[in-house]
Amino acid sequence: MFEWTKGGAYDEALRQKIRGWLDEDIGSGDITTETTIPAGAVSRAVIHVKESGMIAGIPVAKLVFDVVDSSLVFEAKVQDGDRVEKGTVIAVVEGSTHSLLTGERLALNLMQRLSGIATKTDQFVQALKGLPTRxxxxxxxxxxxxxxxxxxxxxxxxxxxxxxxxxxxMIKDNHIKGAGGIRAAVAASRAQIPHTMKIEVEVESLEQMEEALASGADIIMFDNMPQPLMKEAVQRVKSAAPHVMLEASGGVSLDTIHSIAETGVDVISVGQLTYSFAALDISLDLNAPKGGAVK
Known part of the structure; x- marks a missing residue:
């Protein structure tokens, strides 16, 4: 189970975003619901998954329905971080049919995307099982x-x-070009940032790695570096400066992440966790009038 981090400022910031997203979707009104459903109708909605995966976004969906209509009653059946099988009911929402249908799409969109990210992340975490790499x-x-x-x-x-x-x-290739080299970039940054802030340098070769090490970088990122070369780079850094954190990035997949971790890097960053994932298929069904049985 993963506990939602609650807090007034955090929740209010999310509520403001939700209001904006609802405005985008609703505009001047939910014309279909308003013209087809009696104003006083009350229903029970069942939210369920149509494929297996990890759930994320239950508290977010609850906030969506609360912003739409605070009188809606949201009952979570699972919690964020739970792995579920196809057909699992993850929440039940009761109240105004108008409100349920108006908030349905935003709540589902957010849960589907967040659950897709959590599911993909979990797959990568499992691929790293047994290794200390983060x-x-x-x-x-x-x-x-x-x-x-x-x-x-x-x-x-x-x-x-x-x-x-x-x-x-994070000093990347274009920063290095613009500053006139790794040493110049690190020195300029170090002179201006708080002493509590770390400096990370992205490198693509052993020569750049040596320069980053000599410049006093706190973290060195190996960008798209072949694994044999990365392993040599890791050994050199660990021997010369074991306090320096090492990160690998670029071209990481479920098939390669374990072997990349075996080079000895401390951290592996994966962009596709948040830009190349399949949304989990989640659906909401108006099940029955309030008090009816769940299918």
Whole structure:
């Protein structure tokens, strides 16, 4: 089970996003529901999965329905981080039929995407089983959804890399070109950042790795480096500066992640956790009037 991190500021920030997403979908009103369903109708909706996977986004869906209509009663049947089989009922929502149908698509969209991310992350975590290497995500997230998508990675058993450009220094190839080299880039950054902030440098060769090490980088990322070369680089760094954290990134798949971890890197970052995943198939059915039996 993965516990939802609750907090006033966090929840309110998400509520504001949900209001915006609902405005995008509803506009001037849910014309289909308003013209087909009696205003006072009350129903029971059953949310279930149509394929196996890991669930993420139950608290998010609950917030969606609460923003639509705070009188709706949302009952979770599973929790984020639970692995479920096809056909599992994951939640039941009761109340105004208008409200249920108006909030349905946004709630499902978010749960499907977050569950897809959690499911994929879990697959990568399982592929690393038995090894100390940590799996992390990247900034390759859907604009406006980073907070939720990185949450889903944590639900799946992964960890978060930096959240944005503001919370860590990551010197990549274009920074190196613009600054005039790795040494110059690290020195310029070190002179301006707080002493508590780390500097990560992306390298593609042993020569760049040696330069990053000599410059005093705290973290060295091996970008798309062949595994034999990466293994040699890891051995050199661990011998010279065991305190330096080592990260591998680029071209990581379920088939290669275990062998990449065996090179001795501390962290492996995988962009596809949040940009190349299959949404989990989740459906909502108006089951019966309030008090009716679940199918």
């Amino acid at each position: 799996l992390v995500d990247t900034r390759k997230t859907t604009p406006g959804h980073r907070m939720l998508e990185k949450y889903a990675v944590r639900v799946g058993g992964g960890a978060n890399h930096r959240f944005g450009l503001y919370d860590a220094v």
